[in-house]
Amino acid sequence: MSLFSFMGTLEIGLIFGLVAMGVYLTFRVLDFPDLTVDGSFTLGAAVTAALIVSSVNPYLATFAGCLAGAAAGVVTAWLNLRFNILHLLASILTMTALYTINLRVMGKPNLALITDPTVLTPFEGLGLANMYLKPLFVGVFVITVGILLALFLRTQYGLAMRAVGANKRMAQANGIVVKEKVYAGLALSNGLVALAGALFAQTNGFADSTMGIGTIVVGLAAVIVGETLLSSRKMLIIIFSCIVGSILYRLAIGFALNADFLGFNASDLNLITALLVGLALVLPQLRKEWKAKQAAIKANGGDA
Amino acid sequence: MKFTTIVKAAALAAGVLCTTAQAADQTYIATTAIVEHPALDSVRAGIKDSLMENGYTEDNLKFTFESAQGSPATAVQIARKMVGDEPDLIVAIATPSAQAAVTASENIPVIFSVVTDPLGAKLVSNIEKPGGNVTGLSDMLPLAQQLELLQEIMPNLKTLGVPYNPGEPNAVSSVEALKVIAKEKGIKIIEAPAPKSSDVAFASQKLIGKADAIYCPIDNTIISALEAVVKTGIDGQIPVFAADTDSVARGAIAALGFNYYDLGKQTGELVLRVLNGENAGDIPVKFAEGTNLAINPKMAARMGIEIPASVTARATQVIE
Numbered sequence: 001m002s003l004f005s006f007m008g009t010l011e012i013g014l015i016f017g018l019v020a021m022g023v024y025l026t027f028r029v030l031d032f033p034d035l036t037v038d039g040s041f042t043l044g045a046a047v048t049a050a051l052i053v054s055s056v057n058p059y060l061a062t063f064a065g066c067l068a069g070a071a072a073g074v075v076t077a078w079l080n081l082r083f084n085i086l087h088l089l090a091s092i093l094t095m096t097a098l099y100t101i102n103l104r105v106m107g108k109p110n111l112a113l114i115t116d117p118t119v120l121t122p123f124e125g126l127g128l129a130n131m132y133l134k135p136l137f138v139g140v141f142v143i144t145v146g147i148l149l150a151l152f153l154r155t156q157y158g159l160a161m162r163a164v165g166a167n168k169r170m171a172q173a174n175g176i177v178v179k180e181k182v183y184a185g186l187a188l189s190n191g192l193v194a195l196a197g198a199l200f201a202q203t204n205g206f207a208d209s210t211m212g213i214g215t216i217v218v219g220l221a222a223v224i225v226g227e228t229l230l231s232s233r234k235m236l237i238i239i240f241s242c243i244v245g246s247i248l249y250r251l252a253i254g255f256a257l258n259a260d261f262l263g264f265n266a267s268d269l270n271l272i273t274a275l276l277v278g279l280a281l282v283l284p285q286l287r288k289e290w291k292a293k294q295a296a297i298k299a300n301g302g303d304a
Numbered sequence: 305m306k307f308t309t310i311v312k313a314a315a316l317a318a319g320v321l322c323t324t325a326q327a328a329d330q331t332y333i334a335t336t337a338i339v340e341h342p343a344l345d346s347v348r349a350g351i352k353d354s355l356m357e358n359g360y361t362e363d364n365l366k367f368t369f370e371s372a373q374g375s376p377a378t379a380v381q382i383a384r385k386m387v388g389d390e391p392d393l394i395v396a397i398a399t400p401s402a403q404a405a406v407t408a409s410e411n412i413p414v415i416f417s418v419v420t421d422p423l424g425a426k427l428v429s430n431i432e433k434p435g436g437n438v439t440g441l442s443d444m445l446p447l448a449q450q451l452e453l454l455q456e457i458m459p460n461l462k463t464l465g466v467p468y469n470p471g472e473p474n475a476v477s478s479v480e481a482l483k484v485i486a487k488e489k490g491i492k493i494i495e496a497p498a499p500k501s502s503d504v505a506f507a508s509q510k511l512i513g514k515a516d517a518i519y520c521p522i523d524n525t526i527i528s529a530l531e532a533v534v535k536t537g538i539d540g541q542i543p544v545f546a547a548d549t550d551s552v553a554r555g556a557i558a559a560l561g562f563n564y565y566d567l568g569k570q571t572g573e574l575v576l577r578v579l580n581g582e583n584a585g586d587i588p589v590k591f592a593e594g595t596n597l598a599i600n601p602k603m604a605a606r607m608g609i610e611i612p613a614s615v616t617a618r619a620t621q622v623i624e
Contacts, residue, residue, distance in 0.1 A: 001385070008384025008408065012377060108473045110399050112426035114407060130410070204380045205407035205426070208400045211376040218377070253378060257370060257385050266371040267340055269378070 001254055004131055009254045011135040011203060013247030014142045016218055018196035020226065020242035021149055022189040023219030029153070030165040030185045035091040035216050036076045037193045039098025040069040042212035044194025045201035046105040049113050052202075058119045062198045069194020072098060073186035081179050102209055109209040118202035134203050141199070145192070146243060150236040161185055193219075222246035225280050252276035331579060332366040334386040336405065337397035338379055340371045343564040344397050347417055350568015351395060351575060358576055366391075376400045383408040393578055395571065399425050406438055413584040416440030417571040418564075421477075422589055431589045439578075439587040441571045443562060445478060445522065445547055446594035448485050453560050453597070454545055455489065457604075457611055458517055465515030465542075467496040467507045467533060468523045475523035478547070482521065504529035505536065512540035520546045520556065530554050534603070541608040552598035553623050557607060558615070560594040567592050596620050 001009070019041065026034040048065035052058055072094055079090035103109060120137055128136070152158045163171040164181040172178055193215065201207040226245025232238060256264075256272035264272060335351065337344045352367055370386070372379035383404035386394050394414045396405040402416035406427050414437060416427055422442050428434035455461055464486060468475040483493050494515050498507035504526055511518055520526050520533055527548070534555030537544035546556035570592055578584050598621040604611050616622070 002388030002390075004388030005381075005385040006388075008388070009381060012381055012384075016377070108424070110403075110425060112403060112424065114403060114426040115429065200377065200380075204376075204404055206376075206400060206403040208376045210374065210400070214375060250381065253381055254385065257382060260368070266369050267373075269371065270373050 001258060005254060007131045007135050009250045010247060011138050012200075013250035014135065014138045014243065015196050015199050015203070016222060016250065017142050017243035017246040018145060018192045018199070019215055019219040020222035020246045021146060021239060022192035022196075023216065024223045024238070024242050025149075025185055025189040025192070027220065027223065028165070029162050030182060030189075032080075032087050032165075032182065032186065033091070034073075034076060034186060034189065035088065036072055036094045036098070036186070036190055037215045037219060038212045039095040039102070040072045040190040040193045040212070041197040041200075041215040042102045042207070042209065043072055043098055043105070044069045044197030045207035045211060046102045046111065046197075046209075047194075048198035049111040049201045049207035050105050050107070052113055052116050052118065053111060058117055058121065058202065062119055062195070062202070065198035066191045066195045069197070070187040070191035072194070073188070073190030074183055076190075077183045077186040081182060098212075099209065102212075106207060106209065111207045112205060113201060113207070114205040119199070120202065138199060138203065142243060145195070146239045147236070149188075149192075150239045153235050153239075157184075218246075218249060221277050222249050225249060225277060228281055228284050248280065249273075249277060252280075330364055330366050331360065332368075332389075332391040333393050333395060333575065334368050334370075334389060334391040335395040335397065336370045336372065336379070336382050336386065336401050338372050338376070338401045339374045339398070344418065346564040347397055347568040347571065350565040350570075351417070351572045352568075354569045354572025355575065358572075372401060376404070380404045380408070387412055393575060395575060402427055402440070409437065411437065413437045413578050414440075415571060415574050415578065415584065418443050418567060420444050420474075428589055433586065434589060435585045437584050439574060439584045439589055441567060441574060441590045441592055443567060443592045444481075446560060446562075446592065447478070447482050448489075449594050450519075450545075450547060450560050451482075451485060451489055451491065453558060453615070454517065454519065455491075456615055457558060458543065458609065461491060461516050463492045463494055463515045465494045465496055465508070465511030465518045466521060467498050467504060467511070467518065467526050468521050469499055469525035470497045471499055472523050472525060475521050475526075478521045478523075482519075498525060498529075501525050501529040505532035508533045508536040509540070512536065512542055515542065517543045517545060520544065520551060522547045527551060530556070537603075537607045543604065543607045543609050549596050549598040549621065552600050552621070555603050556600065557604045557609070558597070558599045558611065561596045561598070562592060563595045563620075566595040598623065 026032045044065040047068040048061045051061035051064055076091045076094040079085045079093060080087045123133060160176045161181045163176055164178050168178055222245035223242055225248050226241030230237060230241035253273050256269050259272055335348055355365060370382045372382055379401045387408045394405050394412055396402040396414060397417050399419050402419050403425060405414045417440055419425055420443055422428050428438055466479055468479050486493050496507040496511055498504045508518060518533060530551055533544050544556050546559040549559045549561040552559050574590060577587055597619045599611055599619045600623040601611050
């Protein structure tokens with residue numbers, strides 16, 4: 001993998017780190033499998049791109065994209081809480097609706113930003129080559145958001161949110177307003193995912209109606225790979241592991257792209273990626289089993 | 305035992321290095337597409353064949369291909385990988401892959417293909433002189449050629465009725481473009497808006513007596529209810545033409561469309577020009593030429609016209 005390619009991989013991994021945080025929030029903290037993200041990732045990109053194209057300040061546009069994502073999360077929560085629609089189905093409904101909404105927001109299936117100002121524009125005159133500037137900017141941005149999220153989850157409110165996911169009845173018995181926490185959690189989660197979409201559109205020059213497809217899979221893979229490699233109960237490390245998991249997922253794709261010397265071709269990409277991620281998930285388990293076996297042998301005096 | 309393992313590993317590593325290392329006199333073309341489907345795969349085959357026909361061989365040409373398997377995020381990663389590999393030229397097929405390549409590449413020439421609207425996609429800022437390191441092939445519908453075909457079949461064509469859905473951005477833009485070209489050719493366009501597929505029959509019936517012929521643009525609403533337009537054509541003795549060749553089998557009289565392998569060949573010509581030393585930014589964006597001509601003589605008779613022999617002679621597909 002060339003340096004240029006590595007920097008690009010790092011940048012995309014960092015951006016999807018935000019997606020992983022969002023998925024962690026719903027999937028792990030709230031225990032609410034949320035497929036809205038496939039739509040809200042594109043929504044963040046679409047809203048931001050549409051505003052930038054109509055000459056709105058990129059930072060303001062990014063913030064608006066983030067808010068739009070949060071609103072999508074609220075809709076899913078509302079369908080689930082108000083009408084008792086199963087969470088999976090509620091999120092599929094929102095995701096489906098968002099496809100059309102995204103087309104409307106953009107006015108066409110693909111909106112280009114190649115020549116427009118972005119959040120990166122103010123830093124472009126500093127003499128740092130784009131291949132370093134982009135991952136550096138995205139890195140600082142994503143890590144800052146990650147630290148803020150970890151701090152938030154350690155506040156009284158954040159703890160209450162975690163309690164809701166861990167044990168809804170217990171949380172209710174302790175006076176936590178469960179519904180409000182679900183609303184807030186889904187809004188925050190989809191806001192983060194939309195933020196990722198907004199950043200992706202700006203660093204890569206386009207928003208496309210298909211860009212959100214599979215976001216949930218990428219997010220889940222990142223969360224699980226991160227958890228497997230860095231298991232911890234400390235909030236900051238958990239959030240950090242989301243980012244690391246996301247980068248590792250992208251490195252796996254990067255490796256798969258370079259796997260042609262092993263006799264693979266372009267159409268095998270998704271399979272190789274799945275195998276690599278699968279390997280990352282299986283290895284720690286195998287190692288644990290092997291260690292347990294070794295310990296058992298030792299306990300038996302080494303003659304087993 | 306151990307020594308042989310090391311030797312084997314070293315041999316494997318050397319093999320890997322040799323295959324990835326690139327001979328100095330090899331031309332390296334990196335191609336990428338957003339997805340793999342028959343049309344896009346034909347484009348790639350066309351590009352490679354046009355290079356092979358012009359002196360390149362399996363020995364002096366390194367031709368790689370990556371598919372993003374539908375994911376724009378992967379398309380971006382592929383673009384970064386390609387730029388890092390420093391090929392002589394990048395060919396990016398379809399809009400998101402092209403945008404990713406243009407954003408990633410600063411020095412390596414990028415040739416895009418199968419991009420309908422390169423200006424709207426901001427791949428180039430000027431069609432005649434793209435500037436920078438980018439040029440390519442647009443598969444914008446060959447509207448002028450299509451109208452010429454209509455005039456050849458119906459020399460007295462003065463008014464053309466166009467049913468379309470005003471809510472479909474692609475249809476709206478193609479009707480706008482059609483109006484400009486029709487005016488140059490002395491044809492008046494009568495719009496027949498049909499926002500839903502259930503409106504298509506009524507919209508086309510309104511054209512009876514007002515238009516000499518009906519032309520169905522590429523519009524999902526109209527295409528999904530094409531049979532309603534065809535029925536109007538038969539009942540009202542008004543010939544129905546289409547923008548896509550697939551509609552001819554469903555009852556349109558004729559259509560001029562693309563053969564995607566030929567689009568690859570047309571893209572290959574641009575690739576060759578850049579390889580021969582021209583600066584990509586100086587080569588005007590090329591608009592694809594329609595090469596598939598489908599006709600339906602039986603339906604033409606039912607709608608009251610005859611397809612001239614000159615058209616029949618060059619048809620690539622005749623619906624019996």
